[in-house]
Amino acid sequence: MKLGVFTVLFAQKSLEDALDYIASKGLDAVEIGTGGYPGNAHCDPDALLADAGKLKAFKQAVESRGLMISALSCHANPLHPQKHLAAADDAVIRKTIELANRLEVEVVNTFSGCPGDHEDAKYPNWPVAPWPNDYQDILKWQWEQKVIPYWSEIGGIAEKAGVKIGLELHGGFSVHSPATLLRLREAAGNAIGANLDPSHMWWQGIDPVQAVHILGRAGAIHHFHAKDTTIDPVNVNRHGVTDMQSYALMLDRAWQFRTVGFGHDLKVWADIISALRLVGYDYVVSIEHEDGLMSVDEGFTKAVQNLQQVLIREPLGDMWWV
Template sequence: MKLGVFSVLFSGRSLDDALDYIASKGLEAVEIGTGGYPGNAHCDPDTLLADAGKLKAFKHAVESRGLMISALSCHGNPLHPQKALAKEHDELIRKTIELANRLEVGVVNTFSGCPGDHEDAKYPNWPVAPWPNEFQEILAWQWEKKVIPYWSEIGSIATNAGVKIGLELHGGFSVHSPGTLLRLREAAGDAIGANLDPSHMWWQGIDPVQAVQILGRENAIHHFHAKDTTIDPINVNRHGVTDMQSYSLMLDRAWQFRTVGFGHDLKVWADIISALRLVGYDYVVSIEHEDGLMSIDEGFTKAVQNLQQVLIREPVGDLWWL
């Protein structure tokens, strides 16, 4: 395995400064945003696709520092019921797949998106209960008319480009759990897999080790984010896990994101890393820091220090004791 970071954390720095800092921490990989919710501070697909020289220079900037690009990330909602927003995010996904192909990057990360509840809807609708029965009707319409057709097409485009799609399992979107990811993968093809982030499993009540096992047995983990979550034992009983309060209200929220090791101890993280190795995932563990109690530098540095202790790097080799 290799240790990396989602570089949007350093969007305030130039690309060269960000890469120098990342390399100075001993990391081996970088995940780079191309637009959508993460922004494109370090990587504008339109610019790089239009100029072969700039594309070559961009790739050299990363590789000359001993780094690799683990994924290009363009998180958005290509299924948004507002057609203009859906088109914008769809076009970005297609451009990012093309850019990944040219850069020889194997994974594009994004969200599945979430449609509305009918063709003329204005906002996404995320059903989370099977009753009243209209919720089931909405869910069936979304998957049959929007989710499966769209991702079947994108999966085919990605396959032809030699690229895998890593959908981040995130609340508010149609694909948010191992089960919903596998449902889509079965319908849309093996190019569709997970960008698995344990932080979103914990707040949904899903054990990340089990999520790794479930998805890994299907070879459905294409990328991995390293981010932690803590659940407040008092506030969760007041607000539930679908707490809608702002992330800034950390004292009152039911749960909040933390840097690695500050929501769950390193034994838990060692179990997650071991599960990844067990199911054959030996790609990049990409740090995503969204801890409201720590600065960018401190949160990132502590995540690096903690993960360096539990990351499994070397090939297993022969079982010498047998």
């Protein structure tokens, strides 16, 4: 396995300065934002696709520092009910797939998106209960009319480009759990897989080790994010896991994102890494920092230090004891 980082953490730095800093920490890979929610501070698809020289220089900037690009990431909502918003996000996803093909990057990460509850809706509608039955009707319409048709098309485009789509299982979007990811994969093809982030599993009550087994046995893990979560034992009883308070209200929230090792100990992270190896995932573990109690530099550095202790780097050898 290789250790990487989502470079959106360092959007305030130039690409070259960010890469120098990342390389100085002993990392192997970078995940780079191309638009959508992560922005495109380090990678403008329009500029790179239009200029072969800029494309070559971009790739050289990464590789000359001993790094690889694990994924291009354009997390967005291409199913947004407001058509102009959906169209902009869809365009970024398509350009990112093309750019990944040109750069020989294996994975494009994004969100599944979430539609509204009817054709003329203004805002996404994320059903989270089976009753009243209205929610079942909404869910059926969303999947049959929006989610499956869109991702079947995008999956086909990605497959032709030799690119895999890593959908992050994230609350608020149609694909947010192992089951919803596998449902879409079955309908839209094997180019669709997960960018599995354990932090979003924990707050939903899902054991990330079991999520790795469920998805990994199906060959459905395309990329992996390293981010932690802590559940507040008092506040969760007041607000539940679907706490709608701002992430900034950390003292009052039911759960919070933390850097690796500050929500769960390294034995838990060792179990996750071992499960990844067990199901055949031997790609990049990409650090994402969203810890409101630590600066970016401190949170990133501690995540690197903690993951270096549990990451399994060397290829498997023969079982001499068998």
